[in-house]
Amino acid sequence: MTDFLLELRCEEIPARMQLKASEDLARLFTEELARAGLKPAAIDSFVTPRRLALVARGLPLETAAVSEEHKGPRTSAPPQALEGFLRKTGLTQDQLEDRDGVWFAVVNKPGRATMDVLAQTVPAVIRAFPWPKAMRWGVASQTTESLRWVRPLQGIVAILGEQLVDIVVEDVRSGYATLGHRFHHPGAITIGGADDYVEKLRACHVIVSHQERQAIIAAKAAQAAAAHGYTVIEDKGLVAENAGLTEWPVPLLGDFDPAFLEVPPEVIQLTLRINQKYFVLRDAAGKLAPAFICTANIEAKDGGAAIVAGNRKVLAARLSDARFFWEQDRKTALADHAQKLARITFHEKLGTVADKVERVAKLARWLVEEGIVKGADADLAEQAARLAKADLVTEMVGEFPELQGVMGGYYARAEGLPDAVADAIRDHYKPVGQGDDVPTAPVTVAVSLADKLDTLVGFFSWGLLPTGSKDPFALRRAALGVIQLILENRVRTSLNGVSYGHAMTVMRQLTSESLTHWQGVLLNYDELPIEKKIQLNEKLSGENPETWAGFEIPPNIAHAMVTFFADRLKVQQREAGVRHDLIDAVFALGGEDDLVRLLARVHALQSFVATDDGANLLAGYKRAANILKKEAVDPAIVPAAPSEPAEAALLAALDAAEPLAARAVTDERFADAMAALATLRAPIDAFFESVTVNDADPAKRAARLALLDRVRAAVHGVADFSKITG
Template identity: 65%
Template sequence: MTDFLLELRSEEIPARMQAKAREDLARLFAAELAKAGIEAGAIVTYATPRRLALIARDLPLETASVSEETKGPRTSAPPQALEGFLRKTGLTQDQLEDRDGIWFAVVEKPGRKTADVLAEAIPVIVRAFPWPKSMRWGAASASTESLRWVRPLQGIVALLGEEVVPCEIAGIASGSATLGHRFHHPGAITIGSAADYIEKLRACHVIVDQDERAGIIRDAAAKLAADAGLELIEDEGLVAENAGLTEWPVPLLGRFDEAFLSVPPEVIQLTARVNQKYFVCRGRDGKLANAFICTANIAASDGGAKIVEGNRKVLAARLSDAKFFYETDLKTRLEDQLPKLEKIVFHEKLGTVADKVERVAKLARWLVEEGIVKSSPQGGKDLASLAERAARLAKADLVTGMVGEFPELQGLMGGYYAAAQGEPKEVAEAIRDHYKPVGQGDDVPTAPVTVAVSLADKLDTIVSMFAVEPPTGSKDPFAVRRSALAVLNLVLLNDLRAEIGKVVQAAVGNFRNLDNPGDGKPNHFLTIAMMSNRLPDFFADRLKVQQREAGVRHDLIDAVFALGGEDDLVRLLARVKALQAFVGTEDGANLLTGYRRAANILKKEGWDAAQQSTSHPGLVPGSNAPQAPAPAEDWMPEQVRHDDLGYEPQPEEAALIAALDTAAPAAAAAVAAEDFEAAMAALATLRAPIDAFFEHVTVNDANREKRAARLALLARIRDAVHGVADFSKIEG
């Protein structure tokens, strides 16, 4: 066994591509070896800006011989078939094996040297490499058949043990020589084997392991900040990016003019991060400090003073632009920016952003006026008016200079501008946070005005996009599903008591003349009725997705939805969670079994409420019990009460009737009071009587009167359970 080293050296590989390139290299390499029946003990990959490397551990020096078997014609087949098979295999008839009247050709293939397998595999891997973007170079680039790589490929190191694996790709021959750091050690170095690869490059100022470089950057940056009495604002994405930009990382701390701190801290951080790849720091007071940390790719003789000064000047220029945008934007009130929104198309079939703002403002006010979004007393403030005001200003920052430069700051800058221009605190916060939650793990707003605007904005997006480009299984260009999940998070976290169908109707109602545009243009919209019917089901599906991650069973959500009329999501989820806790108990599991037995018997007997005869309404073995229909072929008295069944019920039958008389109204009352745990507890009392009933009572008695009464009793079990959930939808 021995180790194999492959290094593909090129000009700078973009940092964002390096992690995926390492994965692809390991995958392609393993696949090529598998074709020859070779499996490495372990595969490790590395990436720096100038090289992509792989070390495969414990490779055999030779592959094992293999026996290949080919099935041929029957021994009774015509001679021509046998002759064709012999030509195909290159064997003679006496070399074939006769197995139960069928010819088989068995060929022993000798093993191959692993070096030969690798020599063939390396060019295949390089030419098949799936870079997101690649290029051709040099004179050969005139041909579309020339080699493509992320940047010009300059060298290949291929060592199996201490021996070079000879191969050549586009005139680049493999060898054992590579280059060290571009500035500290630009000359060639010879690698002896995979064992000394990492340390030889380290001696030449190249740290091959990307995780080690990231650790150096993370620790050194934190220490620099601490030594300056500051705290590093952690950013793992920036750590990884700087590790991908350097082979010998040297973090350095610099300072910028305190005057720039008048700009919102998010602007400074984004400017430093996006444009310059710098870290920023905060002071002991928690506020952003006028300090940055850059990562050099060289250990400078002056300690990095000139590098820091150069980076400070570049950052100052960027921050000057940001400060100019900020101060210029503040000179124009947000409401004066609104006419510009009429020139921005929201969607070609839905009008402008100004049209969307009008719809969102109306819906935000409606959500408050309907009592869906509530709050504690506002000290005389009109919550509905605040919500409408915030909604009207929420998109105004889209036309500001700062958001034009940094689209990531939309909403955030609007909040700053609103606060600076004297808008109420609730309005400024709502503008700032109305896009939230954006994705999984994002903060969910809880301030009432923010909740109203955020909910209205997302509902409008869902309804409008559902009207023109509803999401499909493979396509959701406007992230409608993500908006729906955000709506669910807002509703559930803030305990918003609203029927989703009613809310959807209100959002749909903001679109006028959807069914009949009246302008001579083709109608691109679904009808209002279609949207109103489809969207609650869409939200139900999203609820299943969301709650699956929280460990809630989707079949239980179906069981509650199947009852119909339950689209208050907070109440629905409370019912589902209580149901999940119940069916996980022994009483719940046994009741589910009893329910299924009852439901199956009723189904077999054709006991369907939709077929109930008005002349035979069914047994009512309890004054408040729901009526159950009689089988069409059976005679049933008009009204038979508990006391006049016409026969003496068996003890187990009487016990079940009594249990139902108590449990059914108790469960119904608990459901009405939204005490779903109590409803489940009431149903749990039925478990023992149902078990005893099925053990000792014959439902399909020869006496038709008894049979009908007992089927009615089973229907009462079913109806009592259906008051909580449709147990037929529960799996397992």
């Protein structure tokens, strides 16, 4: 057994591609070896800005002989099929085996030298490498058959044990030599094999392990910060990015003018992180410190003083720009900024951002006035909604789109607007994903709900729905945000009422009668000439979906929205440990679109079916339901009075349990409703043990079927047990 070293050296690989490229190299190499019957004991992967490398450990010097069996066409197949099979296997017909009318080929492959296998494997891996972006270069780039690589490939090291594997890819030939650090050791290094690769490069100021470079950056950055009484704001992504930019990382601490701290801290953090790749620091009080840590790729003779000075100068220019944007934006009131939103298209079919703001403002007010969002001031909710998107046209958000909403909150506060308005502007995009904070301030909840509902209704009305993994308008995220807002704040209302009725009313000001039948029309009705309004109303009076003036009128928007919310709810609750079939069981009742009540019912149901009473009641229900599928009660037959004790006992139990369960459901005491149903367990068991449902007497059979129908109806008052798979 021996080890194999492969290094592919090129010009700088983008930091964001490095870790995935390292994984791809190991995967492709392993797959190619497996096709030849080789399996390394382990693979160690390495990546730096200038090289991809791996060490395959425990390779045999030769592959084992293998026997491969291939199934071919039937013996009665046309000659062309047989000829193709023979070409594929390289055999003649007399070497095939006839097994029950089907040709089989057994191909015996002798063992091969691992050196020969590697000489074929490495070029195949290089040519098949899945770079997200790649390039061709030099004279060879004139043909599309030439090699594509992320940056021009400059060198290949391929050593099995101590022997060089001779490989040529384009005009690059393998050898024992590689290069060290670009500045500390620019000359060639001779590699003896896999065993000395890591340490020999380390001696030449190259740390080939990405993970080790990350650990060095995190540790030394923390040390440098601590020496000045600061702490580093944790940022694992930035640590990985800096590790991808350096082969010999040296964290250095610098500072900037504290006067820049008058700019909102989020702006400074983004300037440092996004523009400069610097780490952000906090002081002992937990506030943003006027300092940063940059990561050099060299051990400077002056200890990094010149590097820090250069970075400080660049950062000062960046922060000066940020301060200028901050000062300029505040010279204009948010309401005046909002006037410019009419110039920004929200979507070609949904109008401008100003149109959206108008809809959201009216819907936010409606949510408060109807008491759906409690504790909010309707005027403040509408004011916040009208200003929520105003920062989209500011200089600061133009520079840092990530700060939309955040900057609006700062500008509102600086303008002296109420805190509730400023907070709502800042947080109305939340929650933007799992784990994000869910707003609870009433005004913010109203604006956030209105914004997300407006987006969902608009895109659904045009049929612009998510498909598979594609969700270009982030509608799944918006729906999940609505669900989280409703559950966190216990917003008690029907989704159908909010998003399909009133939301659509304020969206396009169509007549309520038209909206009842045509939820999907999205037209600026007020701006239409009178003759077009007449034509539109005539179109809307029909029963079938139609297309008018290029505007599609899709059917069943409400149904599609409810289904979409149900799917998102199942995903969210499944991640929280709730069974999706129990959600189906409650949804199947129909009319249950109050999410707070729905989930309370689901949680009670999940607890109930986990008990013995619940499991046995479910079994009894399914037995009754199966009988009712096969046997229908004839209404012409007068049911007989109970003739068996178990029959009478079940009837009495139903008489007692049904009203108790119904009252508990009405009062939203779902655990009590389940407890009432649990009293049916023993009578149902006794009924099936001692009573023959399909009695020869039609009157007795009708009575017993009617009794089972009451059992099913009583259970359905809580949930549709037929949807429960357990």
